Amino acid sequence: MHHTASTAPSNTEQEIHLRDYLRVLKKHRFIIVLFLLTTVVSVGIGTWAMTPIYKSSIQVLIERDNGPGLLEKVGLRYDPQFQETQYQIIKSRNVIERVVRQLHLDIQYKDALSKHGWFTSVKNMLGDKSPQVSQHDQLVQKIVSRIVKNLEVEPGKNSHIASISYYDPDPEMSRRIVEAIAQAYKDELLEMKIQNDNYSLVKLSQKANEEKKKLEKLEQALQQFVRDSDVITVENKVAVIPQKLNDFGKQLADAQARRAELEEQYQQVISRKGDVAALEALPLFASNPTLRLLQNKLLEVDKKLAELSKKYGPKHPKMIKAMHERKVLLDEKNKEIRKIIELAKNNLALARASEEGMKRVLQAAKQDTQKLNEQLVRYHALEREVETSRVLYDALIKTIKEQGVTQDLQKVKVWVVEKAITPDKPAKPKKILNLLLAVILGSLGGIGLAFLVEYFDNTIGTPEELESRFQVPVLGVIEDISQADNKEVKKYLYKQPHSSFSENLKMIRSLVLLSAPDHPPKSILLTSSIPSEGKTTITVNFAKTLAMQGGRVVVLDGDLRNPSLHDVFGVEDHKGLSSYLAGTAELKTVLQPCSPLIDVIPAGQIPPNPSELLGSKKMKELLAAMEKEYDFVLLDSAPLLSVTDSLTLAAMTDGTILITQVGRTSNDMLKSSLKRLHSIDASILGIIMNRAKISHFDEYNYMGYYATSYGDSTV
Numbered sequence: 001m002h003h004t005a006s007t008a009p010s011n012t013e014q015e016i017h018l019r020d021y022l023r024v025l026k027k028h029r030f031i032i033v034l035f036l037l038t039t040v041v042s043v044g045i046g047t048w049a050m051t052p053i054y055k056s057s058i059q060v061l062i063e064r065d066n067g068p069g070l071l072e073k074v075g076l077r078y079d080p081q082f083q084e085t086q087y088q089i090i091k092s093r094n095v096i097e098r099v100v101r102q103l104h105l106d107i108q109y110k111d112a113l114s115k116h117g118w119f120t121s122v123k124n125m126l127g128d129k130s131p132q133v134s135q136h137d138q139l140v141q142k143i144v145s146r147i148v149k150n151l152e153v154e155p156g157k158n159s160h161i162a163s164i165s166y167y168d169p170d171p172e173m174s175r176r177i178v179e180a181i182a183q184a185y186k187d188e189l190l191e192m193k194i195q196n197d198n199y200s201l202v203k204l205s206q207k208a209n210e211e212k213k214k215l216e217k218l219e220q221a222l223q224q225f226v227r228d229s230d231v232i233t234v235e236n237k238v239a240v241i242p243q244k245l246n247d248f249g250k251q252l253a254d255a256q257a258r259r260a261e262l263e264e265q266y267q268q269v270i271s272r273k274g275d276v277a278a279l280e281a282l283p284l285f286a287s288n289p290t291l292r293l294l295q296n297k298l299l300e301v302d303k304k305l306a307e308l309s310k311k312y313g314p315k316h317p318k319m320i321k322a323m324h325e326r327k328v329l330l331d332e333k334n335k336e337i338r339k340i341i342e343l344a345k346n347n348l349a350l351a352r353a354s355e356e357g358m359k360r361v362l363q364a365a366k367q368d369t370q371k372l373n374e375q376l377v378r379y380h381a382l383e384r385e386v387e388t389s390r391v392l393y394d395a396l397i398k399t400i401k402e403q404g405v406t407q408d409l410q411k412v413k414v415w416v417v418e419k420a421i422t423p424d425k426p427a428k429p430k431k432i433l434n435l436l437l438a439v440i441l442g443s444l445g446g447i448g449l450a451f452l453v454e455y456f457d458n459t460i461g462t463p464e465e466l467e468s469r470f471q472v473p474v475l476g477v478i479e480d481i482s483q484a485d486n487k488e489v490k491k492y493l494y495k496q497p498h499s500s501f502s503e504n505l506k507m508i509r510s511l512v513l514l515s516a517p518d519h520p521p522k523s524i525l526l527t528s529s530i531p532s533e534g535k536t537t538i539t540v541n542f543a544k545t546l547a548m549q550g551g552r553v554v555v556l557d558g559d560l561r562n563p564s565l566h567d568v569f570g571v572e573d574h575k576g577l578s579s580y581l582a583g584t585a586e587l588k589t590v591l592q593p594c595s596p597l598i599d600v601i602p603a604g605q606i607p608p609n610p611s612e613l614l615g616s617k618k619m620k621e622l623l624a625a626m627e628k629e630y631d632f633v634l635l636d637s638a639p640l641l642s643v644t645d646s647l648t649l650a651a652m653t654d655g656t657i658l659i660t661q662v663g664r665t666s667n668d669m670l671k672s673s674l675k676r677l678h679s680i681d682a683s684i685l686g687i688i689m690n691r692a693k694i695s696h697f698d699e700y701n702y703m704g705y706y707a708t709s710y711g712d713s714t715v
Contacts, residue, residue, distance in 0.1 A: 020462065024454045031453060032446030039442030040435065047434045052426035056174040057165040058182050059156075059418035062086050083160070086412070087153040090164060090185050096144045096151075098184035103176060105143050106136065147177065161417060167427065175422045182416060189412050208396040215389040222382045248365055252358040259351040266348045269341055285340055294333040301326045458666045466687060469667070470674055475657065475686035476508040478538065505538075505545045512655070512685055521654035521685065523623055523633040527646040529669040530639050531562070533661040534690040539636040540568050547597040551631035554591070554599045558637040558649050560610035563603030565636050569594050576604025580622070581613040587622070599630070610638075615648040623652055640673040650682040657685050662692040 025032065064082050089095065100106055150167040164181055168174035268282055285291055305322050312319050460466055463474035479501050513520045526542070528535045536559075543553045556577055557565035566573040571592045579585035580601070593599050607613055626633045635653060637646040650656045656677060660670060670687075677684055 023462070024450060025447065028450035028453055031450050032443070035446035035449055036439070036442035039445060040438045043434055043438035047429045047431050050429045051169055053167045053169060053428040054171040054174050054423040054425075055165050055167050055427035056171070056178045056420045056423055057163050058178050058416060058420040059161055059163055060182055060185075061161050061413075061415045061417050063160050063413045083155055083162070087155070087162065089188060090153050090162075090181065091148055091151055092188070093144055093148075095181065095184045095188050096147050097140065098187060099147065099177060099180040100140055100143050102180050102184065106140055109143055110139060147181075151181070171423045175420045178420045182414075186414050189414065193412075204396060204399065208393065211389060211393040211396060215386070215393050218382065218386045218389050222386050225379060225382055245362070245365055245369065248358065248362040252355070252362050255351065255355040255358045259348070259355045262344070262348040262351045266344045269344055285337065288336070288340055291333065291336050291340070294329055294336060298326065298329050298333065301329060458668065459663050460660055460665050460667060460670060460689065463689065466670075466689070470670065470687075472658075472674060472684055473511075473686040475511050475688050476504045477662075477689045477692050478504055478534075480691040501541075502545075505541055506548075508542065508688060509545045509549075512657070515655070515685055521683070522627045522631065523635070523653040523655075524685070525558070525635045525637055525646065525649050525653045525656045526659060527637045527650070527656065528639050528659040528661075529641050529665055529673040531642065533639075533659050533665060535659040536564050536568060536636055538657075538659055538688060538690060539565070539634055543598055543632075543634050544595075546632050546634075547595065550597070552597050552599075552629075553632045553634060554601065554626050554630045555634045555636065556601045556626075557603040558614060558635040558645065560603050560607055560613065560645065561638050561643065563606070565600065566602035569600050569602075571600055571602055573602045573604060576602035578604040578607040578610070578613060580604075581616055581618050582607060583618075587625075611643065611645055611648065614645050620652055640676055641669060647676055647680055647682075650677060651680050653683075655683045655685040658687050659690050660687055661690050664691075 062083065147166070152165040152167070154163045154165070156162060164178055166174050166178040166181065168177065265282075301322060305319070305326065308316070308319050308322055314320075314323075463477060466472070466474050479499075512524070515521070526535050526539045539555060543555050546553050555565065555569075557563050558577070559565075560578050563573065563576075566576070569592075571594065575585045575590050577590065580587055580590045585604075590601050590604065591599055592602070613619065623633060633653075635649055637649050640646045640658075658670075658673060658677070674684070
């Protein structure tokens with residue numbers, strides 16, 4: 001079944017993977033919901049506890065006027081770093097200190113910000129030797145830091161308009177401060193321009209001298225390269241090279257195609273060498289006129305032999321002559337076939353040699369082309385450098401000569417395009433947005449936590465995972481009926497004949513019987529890795545399922561250390577399997593009927609040596625006798641990882657079914673159990689996944705649909 005799934009189309013694999021993800025989400029839905037609610041409640045409490053913050057903004061247009069001089073002419077009018085530089089100036093300490101002085105904030109916030117913290121008090125007590133700063137300067141630094149922290153400058157999209165915003169708990173104060181920042185920014189630019197005017201002219205002159213020296217060096221380098229490389233000849237060669245490379249490429253492609261065709265033809269011949277009929281079917285041989293002529297002659301001789309054989313015996317002269325003629329034709333035919341094979345081999349060798357020759361020619365042409373292109377690229381690069389340097393030098397000289405150019409070189413124009421207003425609604429916190437983000441993050445976090453929990457869960461997963469990992473078939477998935485008492489477990493199959501529990505047991509019965517249609521297993525061992533995985537419950541109900549088909553079933557309690565089968569069937573346990581194996585009881589006294597088709601042999605008294613009793617010759621003889629008397633022999637045994645009793649019984653039975661409990665049996669436990677069974681070459685019929693929440697395994701519970709739709713609740 002899983003081999004078929006592995007060869008299914010890719011969209012089916014994606015569908016299976018998606019179903020696995022949904023199964024994980026459904027399995028851990030409570031974790032997801034709990035994480036989501038915790039996140040939303042926490043964010044909600046934090047949002048409503050925050051102090052409302054108001055935002056006031058002013059829109060300013062910031063442009064750089066380069067004038068009609070140098071930068072406009074050489075295409076550098078737009079400076080991508082200019083706008084960001086202006087934003088940093090707006091947030092600079094010089095601008096903010098102007099605001100503090102303009103609004104007298106040092107006086108307004110004197111009492112609120114002049115208190116020293118505990119860290120400052122401890123430093124003073126210990127005799128801090130750091131440079132002393134006056135209290136007024138410390139106060140101004142605190143106010144500046146606070147304003148910078150709450151200041152925001154945002155560039156306009158595809159424009160030179162910037163938005164200056166300030167956040168403050170007082171809406172009126174936020175408006176006053178943002179207006180003062182815009183004015184302080186203008187004042188700071190004016191002061192910077194005055195200091196920069198004289199410096200600009202000096203720097204331009206120095207730059208012009210540098211460009212002059214650079215231009216002279218570049219012109220000399222260009223002339224030297226022209227003399228050394230013979231640039232005119234290089235350009236003529238480069239013009240004809242593309243057509244030459246194209247021709248060589250086509251010839252190489254033709255040679256490769258011819259070689260591939262002959263190689264395929266020769267491989268077909270080699271793969272059929274020794275098989276004359278297969279060789280003759282190839283187009284290379286079928287199209288050969290000589291071979292066709294020989295084949296026709298052979299047909300005529302065969303026809304003649306058929307006619308002569310009706311009249312004469314094999315030693316008749318005419319028959320001998322015809323046979324000799326046929327042999328001669330066959331020799332000529334084989335000789336012609338060898339000639340065709342040798343011809344195909346020679347043609348392939350010639351095609352390979354032709355291909356290699358074209359490769360060498362093309363490679364040499366490419367190397368020549370690359371060398372010529374490098375020289376031409378170098379020439380054009382030097383030419384561009386000279387032209388760029390000449391244009392820049394000429395522009396610098398012209399700019400310096402223009403009267404008043406230095407006055408406009410660094411001029412920045414600032415206009416207020418939208419005044420600030422006093423906000424009437426707080427900008428923070430954004431309650432709806434916070435809650436929406438909490439829902440999104442809570443959902444994603446819950447989903448991530450669910451997958452994390454699933455990742456660290458080492459218990460057995462889905463049937464597909466088990467079969468893929470351990471290469472053992474999963475016979476079925478059984479729902480959890482562990483809350484039912486022993487009497488209910490015994491009658492569950494009859495009370496709920498169309499439940500998923502019952503239908504899945506019937507499916508397991510069919511799979512076990514069909515595992516070997518000619519010789520289905522008669523003696524079956526049911527065991528588990530660890531105690532309390534439900535093997536006794538499965539054993540009892542599996543016996544009833546087998547009996548439903550009319551077969552006689554005997555159930556042996558092979559768990560001589562912790563027997564429980566007698567409680568489920570409601571039979572006496574004074575004498576049982578241990579008594580019979582120890583020789584203290586007869587078989588007829590320990591064999592107890594439970595129904596017309598089911599008999600039980602309980603464990604009996606717990607012996608001191610259960611392993612020795614179960615491995616005895618008498619146990620083997622008992623199983624052989626039971627197999628003759630009954631259609632099916634079921635053995636309920638001790639857990640595999642606890643003792644060796646189950647391994648002893650597994651070696652005696654036709655097959656073993658391993659019971660696992662979903663959510664409890666780990667992959668390591670199952671691996672160890674299977675390893676022990678494989679070590680004794682036990683026949684493993686499959687695995688039953690017990691006590692599962694059937695909603696997690698819908699693909700193994702389709703029978704429940706028919707039970708509720710078409711079945712009755714009673715027998």
